[in-house]
Amino acid sequence: MTNAIGTTLWQVKTLADRTTGAMPDSPWLAIGYILLGVVAVGALVAGLGLVLIYAERKIAAHFQCRLGPMRVGWHGIFQTVADTLKLLLKEDVIPERADKLLHLMAPFLSLLATVMVLVVIPYSPVLQIADVNIGVLYVSAVGGFGILGILVAGWSSNNKWSMLGAMRAGAQIISYEISVTIALLTVVLFAGTLQLSQIVLSQAEGWWIWRAHGIGLVAFLIFLIASVAEINRTPFDIAEGESELTGGFHTEYSGMRFAFFFLSEFVNMFVAAAVTATLFLGGWMPFHIGSFQAFNSIMDLIPPAIWFAGKTGFLIFVIMWFRWTFPRMRVDQLMKLEWKILLPIGLVNLAAASIAVLFNLYFFPRH
């Protein structure tokens, strides 16, 4: 199926669509689809954990002129499995006067927020679990849930260091959500819709990062920096700043529940990269240049899922690159960066974006 200028258009069909389609005829099939979705998300989280943790260790090692895990399996590919087994067998320690219920609950809150965003990301035209028509708003709102896990963990540990880490994280995440949202709004203005799959489709003639005369690039940079701050990674990892606060908010966690925090950090990284890729790099949309049909058709040969994986993988590499190069910022410098630098630039960018949309000022204007 092609559109008016000859670019191939994909038919988007999500798991939710299939469920609603099957519901009137055979409710059991619908339930089967729902269960398939649940299993898929679980498998994705587990798989991401395995792959990303190993990738982080290997990439960190090669940045640092060393080799990383080499013993468990060929070049250490089963290292994460070994670590998971070890963590499962560890004693689960709850501090003496800690708030037991909150202490038990906190890791799951962290993971919950991440998983809820995983559900709406378009991985490919046919690989999306739910396509909410307020997609961007949903991502922004639910993504902000993650702060609860950190705050609860810090409070319930009955440890001053954990409290410090949690309070810092709270201030940091709430502030950076503003910049994230403003950069998000830029893309919403360009695409004209909040729905994630439609945003991807709107980039059929070119990705928003380059299609909008630098406004997209600035928005991309702001979004990337603010997302890295949202997921508490260096240079913004004051919440768990190892060399200062030992473990920050997760000092008092051990065993599998620590593994959950660890896992949720990595899945968060994937989510941040995936959302950035969806909004600015076209998601599963291949690299098209306007109406050069020949070029576009060559790009279409590569399946959309591979495009998505490649873009997300590249962004994950960039996020890891940041971690292993930069020192961390002090908490007030972090706040200053957000309120005095990113926010003004973001607002000016938003104003410029509205002018660009009003006068159709970007490459390959929409008709």
Next chain:
Amino acid sequence: MTIRPITLADRIAAGQKVESLLSTQEYFVNMGPQHPSTHGVLRLLVRLDGETVREVIPVVGYVHRGIEKMGEYLTYRKFIHLSDRLDYLSAITNNWVVAMAVEKAAGIEINDRIQTIRTLCAELQRIQSHQLWWGVFGMDLGAFTAFLYGFRDREVVTDIFEETTGARLTMNYIQPGGVMFDIHPDFVKNVKKFLAYFKPKLEEYETLVSGNVIVQARLRGVGILSPGAAVSIGTTGPVLRASGVAHDLRKSEAYGVYGKVQFDIPVGVKGDCWDRYWVRIEEMRQSIRIIEQLIDSIPEGKHMTIKPTAKIKLPEGLYYNQMETARGILGALIVSDGGEKPYRIHLRSPNFNNLWSVTAMAPGLRIADLVAILSSIDVVVPDIDR
């Protein structure tokens, strides 16, 4: 004296200026003895108001091994191997301090070759110590990669030491009367190779850490130590020089062959963490300069002027010798009663005074600044506790 948090009411009663009317409660937090960034087993009792540090109380003594007491039962040659274990990152310089004290007191003559070798080793040790400091500094600030780069480059110097002295950390190399082994035939070649390898790496250090805007923001203006405070606390070494006091024993009491080489002393202007950082990086450059001047012209001669089993007896009296290690002025005081073993041997530790400058610098700053300050002072705790 009971330690209890000072409340807002106390401060108003004492007539202090109060920043806000919000009645916050101060609390105590323990940094260490087990902490990733206290550079040794050090306990810091920190009184905090939110994130602001009000007071820092260092508690030392966790690594006390009784080195000075053990010295009373050992002859002078046997004591040298214990001096390695004080500030183990400048082990060879520690050996030199004690050996030179013994030589001056007993009147043992040493030749130029020995002096040149000792100076070369001391400067190599200074570079090695600063490489480790740089790596740990990056790690404390959060740039973990810097740690590995520093250690990777440090390995080259460690290998040079291993080849000549036989040990990597506690060399026991500089003995009263000379050095334990003559330098290895490959020593000169390897040192030159190291210099050629390290000079571009130093530029890389600047790009990776010094020029980084985050590092600049974290270090500039943080932890200012005025020259008066620095001198009155008794800080020495890079901490003192960064505060603007141009005092370096290598210039004022030139020992070894320092009097014959050209080099500059890096001096800071403001006395903040950035100046302490910059002074050490520049010291590495100056050490490279000194080594380059000495490496090609090591005079001939014997490497030891007395026999290893010769008895060394110091005449009765008080003897003191001090020297500039990588961290400051290390001094050896020997009280002799005329015998083979000292009556009392005391070592003036540079890190002890340097650590106490934290109490002057930290109040009013944040926890992250406290970590940066500790790192910029470059404390090695076993030197304090001996």
Next chain:
Amino acid sequence: MNEIGSTEQAVRKEEARRAGAPGTVLSPAEKRHGFIGGVFSGLLSLVQGMAVTLGYFLRPSTVVTRQYPENRATLKMYERFRSLLTMPHDQDGCHNCTACGICQTACPNASIKVVSGKDAAGKKILKNYIWRMDACTFCNACVQACPFSAITMTGGFESAVYDRRLLSYSLNRYAGPSASALKKIADPAERRKMMEPCLAYSGQVLPGETPPIAGGE
């Protein structure tokens, strides 16, 4: 003690006075930027740092890790590396130790115990040379002190054991006179009668062997 304002002024005055003082080099002043200039120069410094780390990432030849124990075949320690005290025995199986005890006197922490005896003529010979590896600081004083070069420090570093008693080593393979004394006896059979073999132990017990009696006590 944050005398920031007054210190700045005092320091600037001092700086002006010291500018050009011989033998010193002053730290460079901070560059000042405006808002946009600051953002761009900051970003540039970050990108330069990232270029440095990427350079190492893309060059696997810069990896410095050595995979031990797979590299045992090519692993060579420096000849002077001090980690295992040995008593070299020559091709006739004779050592150089005369049991003079100078090494025991030179050792700072009593890691060496020279157990001597008397031979038929009443001269001092070595019976047992005990080295406590768990006490030794590897300071090399014993090697330096020995007038006969009977002991030396080698680079054998694989000496980890599970029982602390196995760290007391017995270095001599026979109880008897030193090589120079033995060379004076022409008859090899006579020589061998003077060398009473004793159990030497200086390392881990290999599977199949019986562990030696823990020496030293």
